Structure formats: C-alpha cells, structure tokens
C-alpha cells in the first residue's frame with residue numbers, strides 16, 4: 233500500500249508574481265484561486281492549488297508536494313522519516329497553506345518535499361472555455377544520490393516502477409495508479425535538477441487548444457505534439473524559460489493494474505516519439 237496517493241502541487245519562486253501567474257493562466261490554463269501577500273495560488277481543478285508561486289529573488293522550483301490522503305498515511309510517513317533519520321518540519325493547519333496537515337523535508341537526493349493531506353476544495357472546478365483539464369498528473373526531476381533516493385521513494389513511500397529506461401530513468405506510480413506521478417532520473421550532479429510537471433487533459437482537442445493558444449500568447453515549445461513510448465500518452469511541452477523547467481499537457485495516460493509488469497526500455501527507443509518511427513517507402517511495381 234502506497235503512502236503517497238497522488239501529486240498535489242509544486243511551489244515555485246518568481247521575482248514577479250504577475251508574470252509567473254500570467255504564464256500559468258494564459259498558457260498553462262490554470263486559474264488563480266487566491267493571493268496572500270507575496271504568494272499566489274493557481275489550480276485547474278477543485279483542489280485549492282496545483283501551483284504555489286512565492287515572491288522570491290531567485291527564479292526556481294522550490295518544492296514538490298505529494299498528497300498522502302489521510303492521517304494514517306501521514307503517521308506512516310512521519311515514522312518513515314524517523315527511520316531514515318531525515319529531519320522534518322511538521323505543522324497541523326499550517327497558516328496560509330490551505331491543507332490540514334503537512335511535513336516538509338529534504339529527500340536523500342536533495343529535493344525539498346511537502347507531504348500533506350486535506351487540501352481545501354473548491355465548490356467546482358474553474359470554467360476553462362472549452363479546455364477540459366482532468367488532473368495534476370506528474371513531476372519529474374534528476375536526482376543525485378540516486379540509489380538511496382530511489383529506495384526511499386519506492387520501499388519507503390510505496391511507489392511502484394511502471395517502466396524504466398535502462399538504469400537511468402524510472403517512471404513510478406503511486407496509489408492513483410496512473411502510469412507515473414513521479415519520474416526520477418539518475419544524475420551525477422551534486423544537486424537535483426527539476427525537469428517538468430504534467431497536467432492530464434481529456435483529449436486531443438484540449439492538447440491542441442492549449443498548444444495553439446499558448447503559442448499565440450508567445451510561449452515557447454520544448455516539444456511539439458508527440459506520443460510517448462513508455463506511457464502511450466500524447467503530449468505537448470511548453471518551457472518556463474525563467475524557472476528553467478517544462479510544463480506538459482497530455483491525454484491517454486493510462487492507469488495500470490496492480491499486477492502490471494514493468495518494462496526495461498532501451499534509451500534509444502524509450503526517449504523517442506512513436507510518430508517519428510521510420511516507415512519504409514513502398515515498393516513500386518515495375519511495368
């Protein structure tokens with residue numbers, strides 16, 4: 233049984249709150265749910281926030297937040313942190329965070345993490361003018377101290393490997409069973425490097441409307457519409473140039489059965505796009 237139920241939110245630092253909130257509303261199609269002093273919150277669903285934007289001198293991803301669902305899982309998470317001798321800060325009803333309870337710690341790879349449960353819920357998801365957003369789906373980053381970090385997230389927090397690319401990248405699912413809510417990539421760097429977040433939408437029309445309106449708003453694509461080999465999802469990626477990470481929108485990202493057998497994919501195949509596979513020219517019948 234996984235302690236973690238789903239991806240909850242990420243926290244970023246931005247010099248200009250209006251600029252960052254504007255990017256994730258105009259291009260990211262999220263809606264601002266509130267601003268408390270120097271912090272803005274945006275969501276695409278009934279959760280109070282999927283993004284927490286803090287005014288900061290440094291443009292960066294500060295933290296990832298995963299939802300443990302309930303008090304029992306929170307108690308298990310705290311015991312895990314004690315067992316792993318990881319320092320943590322625990323707060324019930326943290327002021328200005330819109331959750332019931334959270335712990336904050338740094339994982340063995342150096343990533344700052346919030347585990348929480350009981351996020352405030354809106355009466356209804358925001359209207360999004362013909363774009364159907366379903367879920368804040370996954371986050372991915374490069375992690376130092378990889379083997380120990382991998383062990384913490386899998387044996388500790390209960391993530392299961394859905395697929396892996398050689399020994400370099402691991403797509404991992406939690407209790408919500410989507411193919412991955414965490415992508416952990418091995419690195420020899422000394423600090424973690426945040427890579428991307430992904431939001432699940434309903435279908436191709438939603439991906440294309442987000443793509444086309446984002447381009448009209450001046451956003452830069454990291455990758456145009458493509459189909460992943462590991463998860464089978466169809467996706468488009470924009471780049472947050474200031475914070476130096478990407479934000480993806482995808483559909484058909486499968487939920488897996490409990491008995492799913494994970495695959496080990498060669499780098500060349502796995503990082504590609506199903507639609508870029510070479511197709512032989514048909515042979516002509518000579519007269």
Ligand SMILES: [Fe+2]
Pocket residue numbers: 370372428429430480
């Ligand atoms: Fe992704």
